[in-house]
Amino acid sequence: MSGIEFKDRKSPFSPHYDDFYFAHQEGDRESSYVYLEGCGLPGAFQSGQAKTTVAEIGFGLGLNFVLTLKCFLENAAPDQELEYWSAEKFPVSLSELRTFYTGYPDLVPFAEYLFEHYPVLTPGVHRVFIKGRKATLNLLVGDAKQLFEQMDFKAGHWYWDGFSPQKNPDAYSMELFKEVVRLSSPGARGASFTAAGWVRRQLESLGFRIEKRNGFGTKRECIHAVYEGADQTLEREAWYSRSRLKTLRPGDRIAVLGAGLAGSAIARNLAERGFDVQVFDPQGIAERASSNTVGLFNVQLSRLPNPISRFSQSSLAHFIEEIKKLETPRHLGILRDEPRTLESLNSSRYPEDFYQAKDDSVFFPKCGMINPRTLCIQRLDHPRIKFIQKEIIAVTDEAGRKILHGEAGEDPWVFDHVIYGLGADLNLGQNQLIHPLLTGLPLRPIRGQTLLVKPTPESSSLNHVLVKVGYASPIAPEVTGHSYHLLGATYQAKEIAPNQEELDADHLLSIARSKWAEFHSTQNIDVVSSKVGFRCSTPDKLPLIGPLCEPEYLKNTYRHAFKGSTSGGLAPLESSPGEWILMGLGSRGITYSSLAAEILGAMMTGSALPIEHDLLIHLHPARFYLRSLRKTTA
Structure with missing residues (x-):
C-alpha cells in the first residue's frame, strides 16, 4: 500500500x-x-x-x-x-x-x-x-x-x-x-x-x-x-489468438447447458451485456455439486505467485463485487489456522486490510460463506434469462446453427451459440456425452462429502468459518436456512471404497474434534445428515474458459511449431464456431465463477479481457492439447 x-x-x-x-x-x-x-x-x-x-x-x-x-x-x-x-x-x-x-x-x-x-x-x-x-x-x-x-x-x-x-x-x-x-x-x-x-x-x-x-x-x-503512428498489435501465440473466433452479434440466440455455478454465472454475465439467454438443466437450478447449503469464498495463497494463487486473488475481488451487487446473503470472516498461510502473506504484497494475523492463525474479514443455490437463483433472476428444465441429449451443427436435441418427440431448439457449463458427469441426464469434442477434455469428477451437525454449547458461539485441513461453518440461518454447522469437505479422485461415506464421516468428525476447540469436549457430535457430491475439476486445478477447440485442427495446424519452427505466420486459432466452455471450476467454484464468466463474456463479445495474457494461457481450453503436442513433438 x-x-x-x-x-x-x-x-x-x-x-x-x-x-x-x-x-x-x-x-x-x-x-x-x-x-x-x-x-x-x-x-x-x-x-x-x-x-x-x-x-x-x-x-x-x-x-x-x-x-x-x-x-x-x-x-x-x-x-x-x-x-x-x-x-x-x-x-x-x-x-x-x-x-x-x-x-x-x-x-x-x-x-x-x-x-x-x-x-x-x-x-x-x-x-x-x-x-x-x-x-x-x-x-x-x-x-x-x-x-x-x-x-x-x-x-x-x-x-x-x-x-x-x-x-x-x-x-x-x-x-x-x-x-x-x-x-x-x-x-x-x-x-x-x-x-x-x-x-x-x-x-x-x-x-x-x-x-x-x-x-x-x-x-x-x-x-x-x-x-499519428500506425495501429500496432502484439503478436501473441497463434494458438491463443481471438481474431477468428465467432463472436456475438445483436440478436444472437444463446443457450447455456447447466444451471449450477458456472452456467448461472455466464448466463447472468451475458444478460447484463444485453443478450437473451436460455438455460437448460433437467435437474433444476443448482441441484448437483452446487446444491450445498454452505460454500466458501476464499483465497488461495502461495509464497511466490503462481497461476492458481493469481487467479484466485483476482477471482475473489470480482466475486465480492458481484455478491455486493446482487445483495446475496453472506456471513463474513474466515479464520485459517495454517502456518504456511502466514508465511505466504509475509512474502507477498497483500493489502493490510485484507487479513489480520492472530498468533499462528490468520483472519480474513472479507472472505466468508454463502448459500450456492441462493446465488445461482439470484443470478438467473433476470428478465433476459429464461430457465428451461429440460434434458438435452445432443448438440449438432447445421449451417453454423447449433441444434439442441431433447427427448424423443420434442422439437429441437435452434441457437447461434451454446455454452457448456456442465458438471462432473459432462451431460444433462444421459450416459453419453452431449458433444463429442468434450471427450478429449481432461475433466474428472472429484468426490466430496460434507456433514450437517448439531451445535454444541461451545460451538454455538462460533461466529466465523474455521479452516484447517477441513472447515467448519458457524450457525447462520440467514444464509443456510438451517441452524446447524456444516463440516467439510473431503477431496477424493481415486478409487472409492464400498463404505467410503462412513469412512469420510468419521474423518470429518475426527478433524472437528482434534482441530477446533469448539468441538473438543464433544466425543459424540450429533450428525443430522451426510451429503456426497462430485466436483468437476482439471489436472492443474484451473478451469476451462473459452472456445471449444478441435484437437485435430490444433494438431494439424500447430504441430510443427513445437519442432523448432517459429510461431510467426501460423494461422490464428479456429474453434468449433459458436461453441464455448466454462467448466472445471473444481472445489473453488464459488470464488472462481464470477471472474470466469466475465472472461468468457469478454471473449464472446470480442471485448478486452479482465486478466493478464500470461494467466489466460493457464485457463484456455486448448492448453491440455497443446501441452500434449509439445510432449509428442519434442
Missing part, C-alpha cells in the same frame, strides 16, 4: 516517491485542465461514440478517474459507455481515499461510486462496474509496464500521471511508452503535467505529435499529444 501522508486534506504526500500528488491545493482544477481538457474531454462524450476508452499511468487517489466519471455522467447519452484502465504500483487504502475527498465536497457524490466499488487490492487486474455496465474501471495493481504488456485493450485517451519524472522515471520509460503505443487507437490523444524534454522526445520518437500548453497555476508548461 502507498502509506500516504496528509499535510492537509488537499496536499497528500507520497513518502515512497518523496513527492506530492498534486502541485497545488486545487488538485481537481489542475487535473481537469491538464488531463481532461488536454485529451479533448468532454468532446468525446458529446460526439455520440458508443464507447470511450481512457487509460492512465498512475491511479493514485483516483482523482482523474472521478473527474472523468463526473464528466462522462454529465455529458454522455444513456447508451454510451466509459471504459477506464489505470495502473498503480502502490495503491491507496479506502480510508485514505475517504480522507482525501473530504477536501473536495463537490466531488463526493461521484467519489462515492469509487468508494462503493473499490476492490480488494491484491496484485493483478480488478474490474468493477458502475451504474450497471455504463462505466467500467479496470484497476491494475502492480508495475505498469509488466501489466500493460499483458493487456489487449485499445485506448483513445491517455493520462500520463506519474509523479515527477525525476522522482519516478519508470512511469516515463521508453519501455512503458512502447506499450502505450501498442495499446493506442490511431489518433489517440494523451496529456501530462510534465513537459520534460526527454519525455517529449521519447513520445515523439514513437509516433506522438507533442504540443506544449500553458501549465496550470505557477507551472510554466504541460503537454498534450496526438498519436
Whole structure:
C-alpha cells in the first residue's frame, strides 16, 4: 500500500516517491485542465461514440478517474459507455481515499461510486462496474509496464500521471511508452503535467505529435499529444489468438447447458451485456455439486505467485463485487489456522486490510460463506434469462446453427451459440456425452462429502468459518436456512471404497474434534445428515474458459511449431464456431465463477479481457492439447 501522508486534506504526500500528488491545493482544477481538457474531454462524450476508452499511468487517489466519471455522467447519452484502465504500483487504502475527498465536497457524490466499488487490492487486474455496465474501471495493481504488456485493450485517451519524472522515471520509460503505443487507437490523444524534454522526445520518437500548453497555476508548461503512428498489435501465440473466433452479434440466440455455478454465472454475465439467454438443466437450478447449503469464498495463497494463487486473488475481488451487487446473503470472516498461510502473506504484497494475523492463525474479514443455490437463483433472476428444465441429449451443427436435441418427440431448439457449463458427469441426464469434442477434455469428477451437525454449547458461539485441513461453518440461518454447522469437505479422485461415506464421516468428525476447540469436549457430535457430491475439476486445478477447440485442427495446424519452427505466420486459432466452455471450476467454484464468466463474456463479445495474457494461457481450453503436442513433438 502507498502509506500516504496528509499535510492537509488537499496536499497528500507520497513518502515512497518523496513527492506530492498534486502541485497545488486545487488538485481537481489542475487535473481537469491538464488531463481532461488536454485529451479533448468532454468532446468525446458529446460526439455520440458508443464507447470511450481512457487509460492512465498512475491511479493514485483516483482523482482523474472521478473527474472523468463526473464528466462522462454529465455529458454522455444513456447508451454510451466509459471504459477506464489505470495502473498503480502502490495503491491507496479506502480510508485514505475517504480522507482525501473530504477536501473536495463537490466531488463526493461521484467519489462515492469509487468508494462503493473499490476492490480488494491484491496484485493483478480488478474490474468493477458502475451504474450497471455504463462505466467500467479496470484497476491494475502492480508495475505498469509488466501489466500493460499483458493487456489487449485499445485506448483513445491517455493520462500520463506519474509523479515527477525525476522522482519516478519508470512511469516515463521508453519501455512503458512502447506499450502505450501498442495499446493506442490511431489518433489517440494523451496529456501530462510534465513537459520534460526527454519525455517529449521519447513520445515523439514513437509516433506522438507533442504540443506544449500553458501549465496550470505557477507551472510554466504541460503537454498534450496526438498519436499519428500506425495501429500496432502484439503478436501473441497463434494458438491463443481471438481474431477468428465467432463472436456475438445483436440478436444472437444463446443457450447455456447447466444451471449450477458456472452456467448461472455466464448466463447472468451475458444478460447484463444485453443478450437473451436460455438455460437448460433437467435437474433444476443448482441441484448437483452446487446444491450445498454452505460454500466458501476464499483465497488461495502461495509464497511466490503462481497461476492458481493469481487467479484466485483476482477471482475473489470480482466475486465480492458481484455478491455486493446482487445483495446475496453472506456471513463474513474466515479464520485459517495454517502456518504456511502466514508465511505466504509475509512474502507477498497483500493489502493490510485484507487479513489480520492472530498468533499462528490468520483472519480474513472479507472472505466468508454463502448459500450456492441462493446465488445461482439470484443470478438467473433476470428478465433476459429464461430457465428451461429440460434434458438435452445432443448438440449438432447445421449451417453454423447449433441444434439442441431433447427427448424423443420434442422439437429441437435452434441457437447461434451454446455454452457448456456442465458438471462432473459432462451431460444433462444421459450416459453419453452431449458433444463429442468434450471427450478429449481432461475433466474428472472429484468426490466430496460434507456433514450437517448439531451445535454444541461451545460451538454455538462460533461466529466465523474455521479452516484447517477441513472447515467448519458457524450457525447462520440467514444464509443456510438451517441452524446447524456444516463440516467439510473431503477431496477424493481415486478409487472409492464400498463404505467410503462412513469412512469420510468419521474423518470429518475426527478433524472437528482434534482441530477446533469448539468441538473438543464433544466425543459424540450429533450428525443430522451426510451429503456426497462430485466436483468437476482439471489436472492443474484451473478451469476451462473459452472456445471449444478441435484437437485435430490444433494438431494439424500447430504441430510443427513445437519442432523448432517459429510461431510467426501460423494461422490464428479456429474453434468449433459458436461453441464455448466454462467448466472445471473444481472445489473453488464459488470464488472462481464470477471472474470466469466475465472472461468468457469478454471473449464472446470480442471485448478486452479482465486478466493478464500470461494467466489466460493457464485457463484456455486448448492448453491440455497443446501441452500434449509439445510432449509428442519434442
